[in-house]
Amino acid sequence: MMKTAAPHSLKDEILKLKNQRGAVILAHNYQIGDIQDIADFVGDSLGLSREAAKNPAKIVVFCGVHFMAETASILCPDKTILIPDLEAGCSLAATINAEDLRRWKKERPGAVVVTYVNSSAEVKAESDYCCTSSNAVKVVESIPADREILFVPDMYLGQYVKTKTGRNIHLWPGSCHVHYKIRPETIQQLRNEHPKAEFLIHPECGCLSKTLPLADQILSTEGMVRRAKESPAREFIVATETGILYKMEKDNPDKKFFPANPEAVCEFMKMITLEKVLWSLRDMKYEVKVPRETADRARIAIERMVNIG
Numbered sequence: 001m002m003k004t005a006a007p008h009s010l011k012d013e014i015l016k017l018k019n020q021r022g023a024v025i026l027a028h029n030y031q032i033g034d035i036q037d038i039a040d041f042v043g044d045s046l047g048l049s050r051e052a053a054k055n056p057a058k059i060v061v062f063c064g065v066h067f068m069a070e071t072a073s074i075l076c077p078d079k080t081i082l083i084p085d086l087e088a089g090c091s092l093a094a095t096i097n098a099e100d101l102r103r104w105k106k107e108r109p110g111a112v113v114v115t116y117v118n119s120s121a122e123v124k125a126e127s128d129y130c131c132t133s134s135n136a137v138k139v140v141e142s143i144p145a146d147r148e149i150l151f152v153p154d155m156y157l158g159q160y161v162k163t164k165t166g167r168n169i170h171l172w173p174g175s176c177h178v179h180y181k182i183r184p185e186t187i188q189q190l191r192n193e194h195p196k197a198e199f200l201i202h203p204e205c206g207c208l209s210k211t212l213p214l215a216d217q218i219l220s221t222e223g224m225v226r227r228a229k230e231s232p233a234r235e236f237i238v239a240t241e242t243g244i245l246y247k248m249e250k251d252n253p254d255k256k257f258f259p260a261n262p263e264a265v266c267e268f269m270k271m272i273t274l275e276k277v278l279w280s281l282r283d284m285k286y287e288v289k290v291p292r293e294t295a296d297r298a299r300i301a302i303e304r305m306v307n308i309g
């Protein structure tokens with residue numbers, strides 16, 4: 001096995017090999033700082049999906065979790081999509097499979113299925129629309145008002161959308177184990193300690209319904225990054241996975257950011273390391289390729305998501 005080099009040397013090797021391969025490196029906002037630093041684009045699920053589709057590079061190294069690489073493969077069937085660690089999964093995506101969804105659809109014939117992008121390709125293939133946390137409300141609002149909606153797999157994001165739109169939405173009982181760790185009691189304490197801080201919360205949070213009165217902004221990860229730049233506030237309480245704090249602090253060195261829970265860390269996101277990115281580029285592993293039939297069906301729902309914006 002290749003020896004582990006110093007981070008600076010590793011980054012140089014990665015960038016050199018990336019240029020030789022003509023590859024692009026995409027990283028989610030929850031990735032460790034070193035990965036964000038070597039990425040060509042850092043963003044949320046929707047932004048990464050768009051970048052994978054429009055970027056001219058034929059090789060995409062996806063520093064995120066498996067369903068994100070699958071989404072890129074579906075949108076870019078002629079590109080080579082690599083994920084540095086095949087074990088980088090998603091606890092939320094694992095709460096439902098294609099058979100579960102087919103069964104639910106039979107129980108609610110005629111219902112429109114809206115699936116959060118944090119889901120497998122097979123589940124997306126059984127769906128009418130995909131959405132991200134940044135456009136879920138828009139997606140639901142684009143569906144005729146008289147249609148019944150099945151929302152999978154995140155019940156907290158689904159409840160938020162249901163509250164915002166007033167639509168007839170049935171919720172799958174899935175949740176993110178990381179966002180579930182963010183509790184209202186801690187947030188209240190932080191608000192007391194930092195009364196001038198702006199409170200930003202992600203709609204996957206299990207505490208959302210109880211903390212709505214406390215929230216200044218309910219945002220996707222990219223929305224949080226943007227808000228931190230644009231807001232006149234000097235302090236922020238951030239309720240999402242802690243990896244996002246790296247970019248926020250880097251972009252805003254004169255502002256302070258407090259995690260709603262310092263233990264809200266996604267172990268799957270943190271599986272991607274500089275060594276694994278280097279090995280991925282060197283050995284062209286691990287390629288993520290969604291079977292054509294599944295990809296063709298899932299692409300319809302994903303493209304609707306991307307087009308709605």
